[in-house]
Amino acid sequence: xxxxxxxxxxxxxxxxxxxxxxxxxxxxxxxxxxxxxxxxxxxxxxxxxxxxxxxxxxxxxxxxxxxxxxxxxxxxxxxxxxxxxxxxxxxxxxxxxxxxxxxxxxxxxxxxxxxxxxxxxxxxxxxxxxxxxxxxxxxxxxxxxxxxxxxxxxxxxxxxxxxxxxxxxxxxxxxxxxxxxxxxxxxxxxxxxxxxxxxxxxxxxxxxxxxxxxxxxxxxxxxxxxxxxxxxxxxxxxxxxxxxxxxxxxxxxxxx
Amino acid sequence: xxxxxxxxxxxxxxxxxxxxxxxxxxxxxxxxxxxxxxxxxxxxxxxxxxxxxxxxxxxxxxxxxxxxxxxxxxxxxxxxxxxxxxxxxxxxxxxxxxxxxxxxxxxxxxxxxxxxxxxxxxxxxxxxxxxxxxxxxxxxxxxxxxxxxxxxxxxxxxxxxxxxxxxxxxxxxxxxxxxxxxxxxxxxxxxxxxxxxxxxxxxxxxxxxxxxxxxxxxxxxxxxxxxxxxxxxxxxxxxxxxxxxxxxxxxxxxxx
DNA sequence: CGAGTCATTGATACGCTTCAACGGTAGTGG
DNA sequence: CCACTACCGTTGAAGCGTATCAATGACTCG
Numbered sequence: 001x002x003x004x005x006x007x008x009x010x011x012x013x014x015x016x017x018x019x020x021x022x023x024x025x026x027x028x029x030x031x032x033x034x035x036x037x038x039x040x041x042x043x044x045x046x047x048x049x050x051x052x053x054x055x056x057x058x059x060x061x062x063x064x065x066x067x068x069x070x071x072x073x074x075x076x077x078x079x080x081x082x083x084x085x086x087x088x089x090x091x092x093x094x095x096x097x098x099x100x101x102x103x104x105x106x107x108x109x110x111x112x113x114x115x116x117x118x119x120x121x122x123x124x125x126x127x128x129x130x131x132x133x134x135x136x137x138x139x140x141x142x143x144x145x146x147x148x149x150x151x152x153x154x155x156x157x158x159x160x161x162x163x164x165x166x167x168x169x170x171x172x173x174x175x176x177x178x179x180x181x182x183x184x185x186x187x188x189x190x191x192x193x194x195x196x197x198x199x200x201x202x203x204x205x206x207x208x209x210x211x212x213x214x215x216x217x218x219x220x221x222x223x224x225x226x227x228x229x230x231x232x233x234x235x236x237x238x239x240x241x242x243x244x245x246x247x248x249x250x251x252x253x254x255x256x
Numbered sequence: 257x258x259x260x261x262x263x264x265x266x267x268x269x270x271x272x273x274x275x276x277x278x279x280x281x282x283x284x285x286x287x288x289x290x291x292x293x294x295x296x297x298x299x300x301x302x303x304x305x306x307x308x309x310x311x312x313x314x315x316x317x318x319x320x321x322x323x324x325x326x327x328x329x330x331x332x333x334x335x336x337x338x339x340x341x342x343x344x345x346x347x348x349x350x351x352x353x354x355x356x357x358x359x360x361x362x363x364x365x366x367x368x369x370x371x372x373x374x375x376x377x378x379x380x381x382x383x384x385x386x387x388x389x390x391x392x393x394x395x396x397x398x399x400x401x402x403x404x405x406x407x408x409x410x411x412x413x414x415x416x417x418x419x420x421x422x423x424x425x426x427x428x429x430x431x432x433x434x435x436x437x438x439x440x441x442x443x444x445x446x447x448x449x450x451x452x453x454x455x456x457x458x459x460x461x462x463x464x465x466x467x468x469x470x471x472x473x474x475x476x477x478x479x480x481x482x483x484x485x486x487x488x489x490x491x492x493x494x495x496x497x498x499x500x501x502x503x504x505x506x507x508x509x510x511x512x
Numbered sequence: 513c514g515a516g517t518c519a520t521t522g523a524t525a526c527g528c529t530t531c532a533a534c535g536g537t538a539g540t541g542g
Numbered sequence: 543c544c545a546c547t548a549c550c551g552t553t554g555a556a557g558c559g560t561a562t563c564a565a566t567g568a569c570t571c572g
Contacts, residue, residue, distance in 0.1 A: 091417065105411045107406075108410075109411070114414065136392070137393055137396060150406045158349045164421050165461075165462075166341075166461075200518075248341060248343045424528095455551090468528090468551090472528095
């Protein structure tokens with residue numbers, strides 16, 4: 001874990017402070033928790049943010065039923081969150097990328113409610129929740145934004161319910177691609193070419209499909225000329241058609 | 257709409273105050289927003305709670321895209337929330353009963369994100385959100401509980417994702433029944449006999465099934481002797497089997 | 513190079529939907 | 543009180559979409 005320690009002040013607080021850096025300097029601060037805060041409030045947030053934590057591919061960030069202490073903001077990399085049911089099958093509930101917050105489902109039960117795993121080498125900021133709660137009383141703008149983030153998580157999940165509840169496979173997959181595209185665009189990356197950080201199996205699991213179905217859908221969209229695939233790199237060649245399919249206004253011949 | 261106005265004080269504030277009563281006196285206060293608050297804090301909450309509002313069956317509480325002003329706590333009755341997609345099809349995202357909070361998905365966008373409709377004659381408390389936010393700074397216990405409620409909504413939706421993503425029809429329906437049963441039990445009602453407040457169509461929509469499938473499942477469970485149905489009244493005759501099926505450890509012969 | 517993982521493609525099976533007909537119940541008006 | 547109607551729910555038959563099973567190919571890593 002090569003952490004560049006530029007200076008070390010008080011050795012007793014080294015663990016907590018050495019790896020800490022400023023939210024203001026973070027490239028994600030426009031999307032993340034400090035969004036819209038005044039500089040002085042960002043500084044106050046900085047003071048409670050815990051250490052940064054690096055994770056390798058497949059390394060768990062937290063596991064279900066672990067006591068809840070921190071929220072985590074993704075600095076770079078990607079994560080997946082999933083539940084394991086009684087039968088040992090997993091259901092992926094989300095994929096998280098830079099600037100997004102993990103762990104909010106743990107607040108209600110004081111324990112993590114799902115597993116979170118890094119999909120590639122990644123880094124997160126630890127946000128001690130009890131300190132964040134203290135800060136809420138002093139920085140109303142932070143509290144308001146936190147509520148928005150939680151609410152956004154609720155609407156995101158409602159969209160997934162929509163997807164799983166009444167979309168057919170091709171529409172689900174189009175929604176998935178368009179959603180990724182929009183999120184990369186919001187982060188300044190190309191909306192039309194990106195790497196899938198997750199396996200086909202993960203995609204299928206998330207979308208309520210099998211890996212074979214995902215593979216067939218990719219082939220079908222390829223044949224339609226809507227996208228190109230090279231391993232995990234996807235290029236959207238006709239985003240309009242994909243958006244139309246995501247919206248449900250376009251259909252695709254079962255086997256063209 | 258017969259609103260029982262027992263007394264009228266200041267005509268200018270009649271709308272807001274006439275129907276207001278105390279949270280402490282509400283039978284739902286152990287489940288609802290004031291849960292766990294000290295008496296003095298409940299009083300402060302009382303002071304910001306808006307008027308109570310009665311709704312008839314099928315009357316909308318709010319519609320998608322309406323500006324967001326209030327959260328709503330169900331006092332009695334039942335509601336459903338649903339999205340309408342581009343093709344005009346609905347997807348029900350939840351059924352709410354007494355003590356549950358509606359509208360949290362509207363916080364992030366300042367507009368309601370779905371429609372909410374009464375399933376029967378019902379009553380809600382209006383909770384002006386901006387006043388609630390003001391109170392958060394003064395009553396930390398209230399804020400903490402609010403976060404738990406939002407987090408609980410997130411976990412609830414994750415459970416629905418699980419249900420829609422990798423359960424078969426019979427398991428979905430068992431989960432649905434057991435969930436209703438538990439919620440009625442928590443409210444002091446019989447866990448084994450209750451009225452379905454929603455139509456078969458609503459159930460099917462929520463579970464990602466057709467009305468015919470729901471009807472067939474009811475018949476199947478009836479034949480197995482696991483429950484009895486009379487119109488919308490359901491009696492769970494073998495809750496153990498249903499729980500096992502909900503957990504995925506029990507299967508049911510396709511046509512027994 | 514071999515083992516293992518991940519992805520693709522084809523053939524078949526099955527669960528649920530769709531389509532259709534019918535029955536029951538509630539509401540309405542004569 | 544009984545038609546009449548509309549809506550909701552049930553049941554059966556057929557079709558479709560996706561899962562399952564199976565084989566093969568492509569790439570990665572030791």
